[in-house]
Structures are given as C-alpha cells and as structure tokens.
Amino acid sequence: MNRNREIFVNGYKSGIPIGLGYFAVAFSLGIAARSYGFSAAQGFLASLLTYASAGQYMGFALYATNAALIELVLLTFIINARYILMGFALNQRMPEGTALHTRLLVSSCITDEIFGITIARPGVPTPFFTFGALIAAVPLWALGTALGISMGNILPLRVVSALSVALFGMFIAVIVPPSRKDKAVGLAVLTSFALSFAFSNLPLISNLSEGNRTIILTIMISAVFAALAPRTGESGDGLSDAQSSGGDSHE
C-alpha cells in the first residue's frame, strides 16, 4: 500500500507541470466557450468531466450551431480516435490476466500528455500513477476554462485575439513533429490544410456545418492515405509508438 501511495505522489508531481500548461491553453478554450454560450460553471463542469482539448473545442462549437447529439457523439469519436490508439498501447503493456477494472482505470486517465508520461515510465502502467497525474492536471484545466470564460470579456480585445490562437498552437505542436519524421504524415497535414481551406470557401460545400466538414475531410483524407501510404509499423513519435506497440510485443 505504501508503495502505491509513493507511485501516486510520483504521478501527482509529474502532473503539475502538465497542469500548468493546460491552464494556459484552457484559458483560450474558455474564451472560445464563452463565445459559444457557455457560463463559467458550465465550462468548468465540461472540462472537469471531459478533459480533452480538441474534442471539447469542437463540442462547444457544435453546441453553438445547435448540432444534433448524434453529430456530437460521432464527431467526438472521430476527433478522439487517437485515444483508442493510446488505449491499445497502454493495454499492450499490461500482462495477460490484468483485471478489467485496472485496465479501465488506467485508460480513463488518457490525455495526450498523461499518456506520454505513462508510456515514458518504465514498468507496467498502474492506475495509482495515472490518477496521481490526472488529479494534479485536470483541476487546472477546468479552472483555466472557467477563468477564460469569466475573464475573457474584461481583457482588451488585442489580448483576447492573441490568446485565441493558443489552442491552435497546441494542435500545431501535436501535428508538426510527426510530420517532420514521417513524410506521409506531413503530406496528409498539408492536404488537410488545403482541402479544409477549399471546403470552407467553395460554394455549396461551405454551407455544410464545420463539424460535418471535419468528419467528411477526416474520413476521406485518412482513408486515402491509409490506402496509398499504409503504415509499416515503426517510427519515433508517441502516436506511432502507440501504433507499433499495438503491432509488436514488448514483453
């Protein structure tokens, strides 16, 4: 038990710098959430329960367009598809016979960053570590969202404008390093930029909701690249580590 407590404290400490990063980004999410009609309490609740940046941003935007719940579910699935990969990677490290509740508890803590530190930690993933990190990081995420919503409007317009790109900066930080390592990913990203731009400007197509455009483009582009440039297995970044450890075994 003391050992588990030690692991928990360890996870908590690792989660603090993550939480500080979350706080800043969540502030920008809060500014967006406010414009989509969320109160500070609602934003706090959404961030506390969801703790997923890109998915929440899209969810808030969908709420504002009064999208159907089924559209929300589908888009949340698509946008967070990487969590499935991360879930596979974490499970791959847990020995056969690991209790289902242990698997569920570990994978319930998945965020890009918590997945990163969990995978980076040697040994079998344990819920004590992942919950330690989650409990440190997620309240800061929720607090940042609430403050972004409540203070976004008292900040000068120029500051709001500057902060509103923080979230996109975070997305860029996720997509660029693998694009550098893997030409196919880089090409997929450039194709996505180009087609997304085209889709938001072309007549007729631009009438689709932002959410629908994202679903259509994601499925289309990912399927074409999966067919033309199938993954062979190994590359350096976290996501393809998730991929390759889904395919190889690391016993």
Add this chain to the structure above:
Amino acid sequence: MSNNIYIYILVMALSTWFMRVAASLVMKKPISNRFLQSFLYYVPYVTLAVMTFPAIIEATQSPVAGAAALAAGIAAAWYGADLFRVAVICCLTVFVLESFIV
C-alpha cells in the same frame, strides 16, 4: 437552443471517455488489419490539421496575424519546442503583429 446544455456536456464527456476505454473493453490481441491500423494512425493528425486551418486565420482580428502565428508555430514545433512553448509563441506573434496592424 433546443439542446439542454447539461445533457450536451454529459454526452460529450461520456463519448470522450468511451474512446479512452474502448481498447480496454475489446483488447484481447492487437489490431492486425493493416488498413484499419493505418487509417487510425492518420486520423488524429488529419483532424487537428483540418481544425487548425483556416480556423486560425479567422480567430484573430487580423487574418495576417493568424497566418503569421501558424507559420511561427510550425517553425517552433519543427525545431523541437514543446506544446506549451508553441502555444506561447503563437500568442506572442499575434499580439506583437496586431499592435502594428490593428
């Protein structure tokens, strides 16, 4: 709004959680279908790229500042800046440029 916001939040949270635990529910052996594996590999990057552009140039007061933030963010991430630094660099780019433009 015909959607109750709390139901909306709950549905968003539950669907996100489901993505996290989906693998734990089915994991007996790794995915072996190569197309599916490849498809899932590209999905996160494509989704985030589609969501980033052109939205980033529409989020700022001046589209030029948004475009510059995109370029600066890509350059910073390319040369190894972490998530937090890239976000800060994008914000600073917009703030400095809009002090002149707007």
